[in-house]
Amino acid sequence: xxxxxxxxxxxxxxxxxxxxxxxxxxxxxxxxxxxxxxxxxxxxxxxxxxxxxxxxxxxxxxxxxxxxxxxxxxxxxxxxxxxxxxxxxxxxxxxxxxxxxxxxxxxxxxxxxxxxxxxxxxxxxxxxxxxxxxxxxxxxxxxxxxxxxxxxxxxxxxxxxxxxxxxxxxxxxxxxxxxxxxxxxxxxxxxxxxxxxxxxxxxxxxxxxxxxxxxx
Ligand SMILES: [Zn+2]
Ligand SMILES: [Zn+2]
Numbered sequence: 001x002x003x004x005x006x007x008x009x010x011x012x013x014x015x016x017x018x019x020x021x022x023x024x025x026x027x028x029x030x031x032x033x034x035x036x037x038x039x040x041x042x043x044x045x046x047x048x049x050x051x052x053x054x055x056x057x058x059x060x061x062x063x064x065x066x067x068x069x070x071x072x073x074x075x076x077x078x079x080x081x082x083x084x085x086x087x088x089x090x091x092x093x094x095x096x097x098x099x100x101x102x103x104x105x106x107x108x109x110x111x112x113x114x115x116x117x118x119x120x121x122x123x124x125x126x127x128x129x130x131x132x133x134x135x136x137x138x139x140x141x142x143x144x145x146x147x148x149x150x151x152x153x154x155x156x157x158x159x160x161x162x163x164x165x166x167x168x169x170x171x172x173x174x175x176x177x178x179x180x181x182x183x184x185x186x187x188x189x190x191x192x193x194x195x196x197x198x199x200x201x202x203x204x205x206x207x208x209x210x211x212x213x214x215x216x
Contacts, residue, residue: 003121003143005187006042010035012098015061016189018147019043022119025051029138029147030189031065033099039069054116054123055079055107056149056189057135058086060097067102078116080127081109083134093132094163110136123147128177130170130210131158137177144184146196152177152186154194157206171210174203 008017011033018029019042026048028039043050050073055063058079066077066087079087086093090101112127116138126137128151135158138147150158151173160167182197 003118003140005145007187008032008035008038008042009190010038011061011064013061013190016187016191017065018187020118020121021046021048022121024119025049027052027054027116027118028069029054030056030062030149031069032061033064036065036068039065040072050075051118052116053077054138055083055087056138056147056151057132058083058093059095059132059150060090060099060101062149062189063087064097064099064101066104076108077104077106078108078110080125080134080136081111082127082129083132084109112136126176128173130160130166130173132162132164133166133169135173139180139184144181145187146177146180146184147187148177149189152199152203153188153191154186154199155202157203158189160210167210167213171207171213174207174210178203178207 004021006019015032017032017035020027052075084107087104087107110125114125116123123138123140128135128137131150135151160170180196184196186194
């Protein structure tokens with residue numbers, strides 16, 4: 001394995017921040033509220049240089065510590081283009097935050113199919129809208145690992161009742177994720193890890209039901 005992954009559940013919803021570490025550099029996925037002290041301690045202990053922040057989607061429980069990290073690291077924040085506005089203007093998606101969220105000056109915009117790197121590991125950006133318009137999953141095909149944010153959890157999917165959610169698109173997304181290899185290890189934005197194989201049966205049923213609903 002060319003990469004090691006640590007999860008750091010933090011904040012009021014125990015959002016999983018993930019630290020992806022190669023032999024040299026490291027990337028934080030979803031810097032959740034108050035995850036920074038633990039992330040910094042791991043970086044120091046493992047002697048890694050932080051090279052970027054990747055955001056699975058723009059909800060504040062996944063982005064709150066961007067500023068705390070950027071205070072000590074001059075690094076880009078990568079987010080899907082459809083969720084970027086909510087980082088630049090926090091709260092513009094109509095979801096109230098429990099803590100003050102500082103706006104980001106800029107973000108690097110992602111598209112479906114982009115390939116990101118940590119050391120020599122490759123992560124494909126899968127656009128998986130439904131929970132939010134710009135939700136992504138990050139897929140390492142070589143290692144069989146999928147970071148799913150709030151799109152897919154063990155036993156359930158992300159909330160699709162938010163103003164910017166789309167049940168129809170979540171249906172398409174679940175269908176797309178169902179086609180990944182069964183052994184794919186799913187690392188979600190909340191709660192424990194699972195696999196595509198363990199979730200596939202309910203995902204297929206939900207995919208069908210949700211796609212019956214016309215997009216509004
Ligand atoms: Zn969310
Ligand atoms: Zn969340």
